[in-house]
Amino acid sequence: MADKRTKARTKERRTLAGGRKRVLVVLFIPSVERDGSTAIDQQRWVDAALEMFGRVFGGATAFPKAKGIWRDDERGGALVKDEPVVVHCYTTPADIENVRNLAELGRFCRKMGSEAHQGEIGLVVGDEYFAIQDFAEE
Amino acid sequence: MKTRLNMAKIARGLGARRRGKVAASGGYFGAMQLLADIEARFRVPTGGGRPTDPHWTERRLVPLAPQTIKRLEELTAKVREHGGVNLEPMQLAALLLEKTTEHLREDEAQEIVHPKRRAIR
Numbered sequence: 001m002a003d004k005r006t007k008a009r010t011k012e013r014r015t016l017a018g019g020r021k022r023v024l025v026v027l028f029i030p031s032v033e034r035d036g037s038t039a040i041d042q043q044r045w046v047d048a049a050l051e052m053f054g055r056v057f058g059g060a061t062a063f064p065k066a067k068g069i070w071r072d073d074e075r076g077g078a079l080v081k082d083e084p085v086v087v088h089c090y091t092t093p094a095d096i097e098n099v100r101n102l103a104e105l106g107r108f109c110r111k112m113g114s115e116a117h118q119g120e121i122g123l124v125v126g127d128e129y130f131a132i133q134d135f136a137e138e
Numbered sequence: 139m140k141t142r143l144n145m146a147k148i149a150r151g152l153g154a155r156r157r158g159k160v161a162a163s164g165g166y167f168g169a170m171q172l173l174a175d176i177e178a179r180f181r182v183p184t185g186g187g188r189p190t191d192p193h194w195t196e197r198r199l200v201p202l203a204p205q206t207i208k209r210l211e212e213l214t215a216k217v218r219e220h221g222g223v224n225l226e227p228m229q230l231a232a233l234l235l236e237k238t239t240e241h242l243r244e245d246e247a248q249e250i251v252h253p254k255r256r257a258i259r
Contacts, residue, residue, distance in 0.1 A: 023143065024162050026172060063169045086169040097144055102151025110153065123154065124162045124172065126143050130154035 021090040025057070026124040027109070029085040031065065033117040036080040040116040046085050052108045053089040056101050060089035096125060110135040202231075 029045045032038060046062050053060030065083040095101055109121040114135035121132040149156050162172050210227035 024164060026162055026169065028173065063166050066170055066173055068173070084173060086173055088164065088169060090164075093143055097147055097151075099151055102148060106152040106154065123152065124160055125145070125148055127159050127162055128145050129157045129160050130149060130152055131157045132152060132154045134153065 021058070021092055023091050023093055023096050023126055024124070025053075025089040025091055025096065025105075027053075027087045027089070028122045029062075029087060029112075030116060030118060031083040031085075032080075034119040035117075036082070038117070042083075042085060045112055045116065046087070048112075049087050049108065052104065053087065056104050057089050057091040057095055060087050062087045106132065107137075110137065 027049055029042055029049060030040060031042050033040055042065075050060050050062055063086045065085045068082045068084065069079055105123075109123065109132045112118070113121040113132060118135075119133070123130045123132070145156060148154075160172060160175055162168065207227065210230055214227045214230050
């Protein structure tokens with residue numbers, strides 16, 4: 001009897017270890033092209049990102065856009081305004097390391113990078129920042 | 139219990155480059171804090187150009203041997219192929235210089251500049 005209970009608890013622990021959504025994936029949806037002034041259809045990309053995260057990882061949250069400003073010293077100190085949207089998705093270690101899921105997430109980022117004329121698409125997985133700069137289809 | 143993710147596998151799967159650690163936390167304020175951190179540290183230069191490390195502000199003309207350039211080209215081609223990173227040979231050279239100078243001791247530098255002659259019998 002005690003043996004059965006121990007086995008059940010071990011099984012439960014294993015399920016929790018692989019199944020709890022505790023890895024945070026963050027995607028940044030830009031508001032402008034890389035020239036810093038041409039606006040992109042941000043809402044379309046927010047909707048598409050939520051749809052992709054929902055389908056692949058089971059859900060996501062888009063936060064209201066943040067207002068940002070930064071000084072571009074490479075262009076004589078020109079002030080560039082941007083309003084990115086941050087999308088949060090909690091997933092499991094198994095799902096984020098799944099090759100098919102990663103391919104789908106990567107494909108989405110490359111499509112957004114290419115069609116929205118970005119220099120880079122930024123993603124955070126866990127505690128690490130990943131940059132996608134090559135938007136050629138694989 | 140914190141699970142260690144295979145970040146190299148994730149980078150490969152995404153076709154992305156690992157750029158560094160961040161302190162990501164949930165919720166609206168966590169998202170805004172993370173955004174500010176990333177905008178400050180990993181800014182892509184606008185108006186053209188390749189994303190680069192904003193700390194690389196100094197430029198020097200360094201003469202190199204043809205075989206060194208060739209080796210750098212071979213290495214960057216391999217990095218591009220396996221890591222999905224769009225790296226230029228001189229960016230790799232800058233990275234190597236940065237890493238080496240961080241760890242090189244003075245006596246090791248002396249040894250590189252004036253190697254001790256080996257005894258010839």
